[in-house]
Amino acid sequence: MRWLARGLVLVAGVGGWQLWTSAAGSAFFPRPSAIVARMYHLWFSGPAAHLFLTPNATGNILPSLGRVLAGLAIATAIGVPLGIALGRSPAVTGYLNPLLQFARALPVVTLAPVFIVLFKIGTDMEVATIAFGTIWPILLNTIDGAATVDPVQLDTGRAFRLSAGQRLAWVIVPAALPKAFAGFRLSLSLALILMVFAELVGSSNGIGYEMSNASNAFDMTYLWSTIVLLGILGYLLNALLGGAERLILAWHTDKEQG
Amino acid sequence: MLEVTDLTKAYGRGDAAHVAIDRVSLGIAQGELVSIVGPSGCGKSTLLRCAAGLITPTDGRVVLRGEPVRQVPDGLAVVFQDYGRSLYPWLTVRDNVALPLRRTTRARAARREAADASLAAVGLTGVGDKHPRQLSGGMQQRVAIARALAADPVLLLMDEPFGSVDAQTREDLEDLVLRVRRERDITILLVTHDIDESVYVGDRVIVLTAGPGRVRAALPVNLPEPRDQITTKELPEFVRLRTEVSRLIRGRDGSVEHDGAGQGRSDERRAGSE
Numbered sequence: 001m002r003w004l005a006r007g008l009v010l011v012a013g014v015g016g017w018q019l020w021t022s023a024a025g026s027a028f029f030p031r032p033s034a035i036v037a038r039m040y041h042l043w044f045s046g047p048a049a050h051l052f053l054t055p056n057a058t059g060n061i062l063p064s065l066g067r068v069l070a071g072l073a074i075a076t077a078i079g080v081p082l083g084i085a086l087g088r089s090p091a092v093t094g095y096l097n098p099l100l101q102f103a104r105a106l107p108v109v110t111l112a113p114v115f116i117v118l119f120k121i122g123t124d125m126e127v128a129t130i131a132f133g134t135i136w137p138i139l140l141n142t143i144d145g146a147a148t149v150d151p152v153q154l155d156t157g158r159a160f161r162l163s164a165g166q167r168l169a170w171v172i173v174p175a176a177l178p179k180a181f182a183g184f185r186l187s188l189s190l191a192l193i194l195m196v197f198a199e200l201v202g203s204s205n206g207i208g209y210e211m212s213n214a215s216n217a218f219d220m221t222y223l224w225s226t227i228v229l230l231g232i233l234g235y236l237l238n239a240l241l242g243g244a245e246r247l248i249l250a251w252h253t254d255k256e257q258g
Numbered sequence: 259m260l261e262v263t264d265l266t267k268a269y270g271r272g273d274a275a276h277v278a279i280d281r282v283s284l285g286i287a288q289g290e291l292v293s294i295v296g297p298s299g300c301g302k303s304t305l306l307r308c309a310a311g312l313i314t315p316t317d318g319r320v321v322l323r324g325e326p327v328r329q330v331p332d333g334l335a336v337v338f339q340d341y342g343r344s345l346y347p348w349l350t351v352r353d354n355v356a357l358p359l360r361r362t363t364r365a366r367a368a369r370r371e372a373a374d375a376s377l378a379a380v381g382l383t384g385v386g387d388k389h390p391r392q393l394s395g396g397m398q399q400r401v402a403i404a405r406a407l408a409a410d411p412v413l414l415l416m417d418e419p420f421g422s423v424d425a426q427t428r429e430d431l432e433d434l435v436l437r438v439r440r441e442r443d444i445t446i447l448l449v450t451h452d453i454d455e456s457v458y459v460g461d462r463v464i465v466l467t468a469g470p471g472r473v474r475a476a477l478p479v480n481l482p483e484p485r486d487q488i489t490t491k492e493l494p495e496f497v498r499l500r501t502e503v504s505r506l507i508r509g510r511d512g513s514v515e516h517d518g519a520g521q522g523r524s525d526e527r528r529a530g531s532e
Contacts, residue, residue, distance in 0.1 A: 152343035155312055158329075159336040160358035160409070170357065174348040251348045251389050 030221040039225045064199065064206040065233070067123060068191045071130025075187060078131075079138035080180055084172060086139075087146025104140065108133035108194060112201050121202035129198045134187035141183025145176030178252045181245050188241055192234050207233075259445050260286040260309065260413060265318035267304050277470035278304040281318065284464055284473060286413075291439055291446040293460035295453060297507055301471030302449040303339075306417050309447065310336050322413065335406035339418040341398040345390040351377070351401050352386035358409045376408040377401070379441075380434060396427035400434070407438065416448040420455070429487045432459050436485060453507070457499045458485060465506045474506050 014032055021031045043057035050058065086093045112129055119125035149172055157167040199208020207226055214222035246253055265282045268275040279301035286292050296302055308315045311330040320327040322334065335358070338344040345354050355373035363369045374386055380400040390398050399419060406414055416435070420428040436459060439446055450456050456463045457479060465474045479499060481490055490496055 150343050152338055152340055153346065155307075156336075156338065156344040156346075158312060159310060159334075159338075160405075161330050161332075161361055162357070163361070166360060170349070171346065174346070177348075251391070 028220055030224055034221050035224045035228055038221045039229060042222070042225060043229070060205050060207055060210050061229070061233075063123070064195055064208070067126045067130060067198070067206070068195050068237075070127045071194070072134055072184075072187060072191050074127065074131040075135040075138050076184065079135045079183075080142050083139045083142025083180065084146045084168070084176060087143040087148075087176065088172065090147060093143060093147070100136075100140065104136040109197055112198065116202065122204075126195065126198035126203060126206075130191050130194045133194045134191050137183040137186035137190070138180065139183070141186075142176055142180040145179030146172055148179075149175040178249055181249060185238075185241060185245075188237055189234065192230065192237070196230065259288045259290070259323065260447065261319075261321040262305075262309060263319045263321070265305065265308055265320065266316050267301070267308055267313070268316045279308075279466075279471035282466075282471060282473055283318075284476065286445055286447060289439075289443060289445055290461050291436075291448065291459060292462045292464060293448045293450055293456035294464045294466060295450055295456035295503060295507070296466030296471065297468045298451060300466040300468040302451070302466060303417055305466075305471065306336075306415050306447065306449050310334060310415050312336075333412040335409060335411035335414050337399075337402050337406045337414065337416045337419045339421045341390075341395065341402045341422070345398055345401055345405075347389060347391055349389075350386060351382075351388050351390060351393070354390060354401060355386075355405045355408050358405060362409065372408055373404075376404040379407060379438070380404045394427075395423045396431065399423060399427075399431060403431075403434065403438070407442075410442075412443075412445060414444055414446045416446065418449055418451065421451075428455070433485075433487065435459060440484070453500050453503045454491070457481075457496060457503060458487075458490060463499070463503055465503055467507070477502065 018032050021029045043054055043061065044052050046052050046054040046057065053061075086096065108129060111132060112125075115125045115128045115132075119128055153171055153175060154167070157171045162170065195206070196208040196211065199206040200212050203209045207230060211223060211226045214220075214226060262282060262284050265279060266277070267279050268277045270276055282301075282305055284292070284294075294302055294305065304313070307313045309320050309327070311320070311327045311334075314328075322331050325331065346357070349357065352370060352373045355376050356369040359369045359372055363372065370386075374383075377383065377386060380403050382397060382400050382404065385393060385397070385401075390401060393401065399422075403419070419435075420431050423431065432455060435446065435448070438444065448456075448459060460479050463477045463479060465477070466472065467474045477499060481493065481495055481499075
């Protein structure tokens with residue numbers, strides 16, 4: 001029953017928006033029905049063999065998603081192992097902490113000009129921006145997770161003479177994972193923002209590129225279509241992550257439910 | 259079997275150093291069950307951790323079967339007080355029990371079989387696929403005991419193993435330890451703050467005093483085997499021993515030397531149920 005009520009709230013919200021935009025007739029706020037029609041026409045009216053995706057969709061949505069995933073993959077591949085290593089070496093982390101905090105505090109958008117010089121305009125620069133921006137929540141949360149492993153859990157590993165590698169694989173990494181996932185969740189939202197930003201700065205395709213075109217052409221329905229599309233993508237990626245988390249961290253979520 | 263000589267452990271240095279145990283010496287014979295009892299803060303756990311090779315003593319020696327203990331030796335297993343923290347919540351019960359076998363047994367099927375056998379030995383069957391937090395406290399501590407027994411140790415160290423379970427479960431677990439000891443050729447060192455428990459399970463009771471921990475007395479326990487939670491505790495010898503241990507802990511003038519070993523059990527139970 002609760003999901004039904006929630007669905008009704010969503011329907012009511014969209015319906016209200018539809019009524020208001022119809023009544024106002026503003027050129028800046030197109031009707032949701034017009035946005036949905038345009039989204040269908042732009043991206044989802046392709047042949048069944050292409051999962052109904054139009055060439056526009058495969059040429060823009062897929063590259064954008066690819067950049068988000070590539071950036072996150074790089075951030076994870078560096079952030080998690082480095083975070084585990086630093087979390088288990090409090091002395092080293094103590095020395096590095098001011099540097100880490102400084103680097104994290106840098107607004108990554110201000111580094112975009114540097115990345116443009118370093119990587120030229122294009123996918124490399126966009127992926128670098130996403131990776132640099134998203135590594136901090138993953139790295140810092142993993143450090144925290146690895147540093148706060150319960151001493152009894154560590155003692156137990158030693159008491160049963162697990163090797164250093166076994167303690168890493170069976171004790172430290174699983175114990176640090178819930179916090180690493182919390183960081184990953186933050187990074188995912190950041191990755192979408194940075195993807196749009198990087199594509200607005202300079203790109204020859206992607207959702208941000210479409211936004212920039214729509215904005216330059218004063219095509220408000222097109223612009224709103226990209227905004228709604230980003231919202232849907234963000235929602236779907238978060239849902240996917242939530243599913244992965246429930247699968248991998250079942251032991252942890254069970255505990256929270258008591 | 260196990261020889262502890264002049265064992266001293268101080269935390270910190272110089273004037274600020276806190277001496278947890280001070281020149282503690284004791285020996286345990288093959289097959290013996292020795293309980294160490296004392297008030298909180300008498301360094302019982304420090305003593306056990308030194309004996310296990312988990313921490314390095316400031317002074318003195320620990321020798322197991324003729325070999326000096328410098329790190330956790332072969333043939334030794336530990337049951338920690340806090341099963342909620344020592345069992346890994348991300349592993350199933352079976353994988354928890356099989357974990358110590360990873361060192362010795364390569365085949366996964368053999369490890370699973372050994373783990374299930376060990377679980378059956380502590381009266382747990384059919385829970386292997388569950389996660390520890392799905393079990394009651396008493397069952398979780400049984401899992402911890404099964405894990406300790408899985409690698410077939412010669413020496414079992416138990417650090418206040420039944421401190422966090424209710425009274426009925428505690429008695430069941432005490433009897434489980436006695437049964438395991440009868441069935442296997444295993445030597446047990448059990449640390450507790452519960453006077454009744456120390457006398458009931460022990461062949462010998464070593465009484466420690468607090469601040470810093472020193473051996474006050476070692477009392478042989480001559481109670482008939484097998485022990486029984488009701489009839490053994492009615493025996494005059496049991497009553498005499500528990501009174502003597504109680505007096506030794508409370509000090510010569512009968513005052514409580516530390517924070518009330520007599521109340522420890524009910525305090526602990528309350529703490530455990532939170």
